[in-house]
Amino acid sequence: MRIDKILNNNAIVVKEGNKEKIVMGCGLAFKKKVGDEVPEDKVDKTFLLSNKDISNKFQELVSDIPMEYIELAERIIVLAKTQLGKKLNESIYLSLVDHIYTAVKRYLEGVEVKNALLWEIKRFYKEEYPIGLKALDMIEEEFKVRLPDDEAGFIALHIVNSQMDGNDKEIKRTYKITKVIQEISNIVKYNFKITFNEDSVYYYRFISHLKFFADRLFTEKTFNDENNDDLFEIIKNKYKSSYECVEKISKFINEKYDYTVSDEEKLYLTIHIERVVYKTTK
Template identity: 35%
Template sequence: MKIKKVLNNNTVVVSDDHLEKIVMGSGIGFNKRKGDEIQKDKVEKIFVMAEENERFQELLKTLPVSHIEVAEEIISYAEVSLGVPLNTHIHIALTDHLSFAIERIEKGFTIENKLLNEIKALYQKEYEIGQWAQKLIKERLNIAIPDDEIGHIALHIHTAKEQSNSMESTIKQAAILKEIIEIIENHLHVKVQYESISYQRLIAHIRFAIQALETGDPLHTIDGEMLSLIKLKYHDSYICALKIKEHLKKEYGLEFPESELAYISLHVQNIFNNL
């Protein structure tokens, strides 16, 4: 592989098999020039990003090397932890996002994430990776990122999973859950405990129901006698479930069948009982 361009001491652009590739490795570009052969034993990562190559190259030239290295370490750790390759776009998206977040923190700006609780519940494994990243950033850069930023990192990682939805869809799911919790809290005049088992069960059920509606998969069914009993015994929780149904239909075009409302009523009642 011959060098076409040196981006920094650790990153070069090469020509290999008639393809332009970005190669990373410690010191791989040090004192190198166009046309030089690279040492294969120094190669740690190779990227073929097609139309995104120019954008990635620009980032690698303009962002601090320390930020790039930390982002790449987080991505590698995430792929091992999740056991799946991440979409190559994360090398641009996460690196760019993380560097900007670090700069804001260094300047004293506050990072907020209004969907943090929902992200923690919906994407637990990705959030754990974000927690690992928080420790790494403190260790490598001596920057203390807040938990809100862990949530942003988790979203990027989840979105980059090959079979996952877009960032827009990922955020939408978390927003829906947040709105549902607000409806429950306002209706029952309670404060939901985000660490409770009843909350975890509710969000797992809602997540399944939304995905089923969007993909056309079958939802849970319930017999008429049980439905009538739930509506009678847990009347207030059922009214709350009706409010949730109306909200989702109005705001997102999602329509839950009556059988689904029965299950939501039970989850709402469990939240109330366990306060």
């Protein structure tokens, strides 16, 4: 294994074909130079990121951030993949490493950032938020600092973002998506004067649908299929109260976000609202 680039004493870049691998180990590059051989038994961690841009940015982070933060972030990412059973976008290696390092540094400096949507994150991301809490335990074990639960919410959002093919710059969009989910679910709740059963599979499906609806809103990807015109008319007449609620949502979204909700989106919103309201009131 020959050194192609030295990032710091503990991290180097090696070539594997036309791809770069980031290799880490204690003192791996100490008194070494580009072109030198490094024994593989000194390697603790290897990162092979397929996206060239993400790999370059990750190399920058590795150069600036202590190795223990990168190793901890990787353990949290492995935990998230295992718990969720889902593939996460490579960008999470950037966003999570940077966030954990910044959060710990900020906490030690006495600066605390409040998460205005913490309550909503707990409600809407019931799989990701517990991973955020477990991450706080892991951070405490590693660095002997207990970050506030607000940080568990932020970590959960990074995990949510990585499931939606978001990159490290789009966490603000995920924050906005959470806000839209809150707004729409409140319209439904107050329209039907109900309290959702948040443990229901129908509520989970409803929130999942809102998540992707809001994602389209901010990426301006309209979901439209004229083949469902007949079905839309049937659903509209069959579930009148749910459709009327969808019209309220559509009006709100148009006025606040300047986004026109398509008939296709109205169709699926009506179906999800009907299911979640029927199961809640039943």
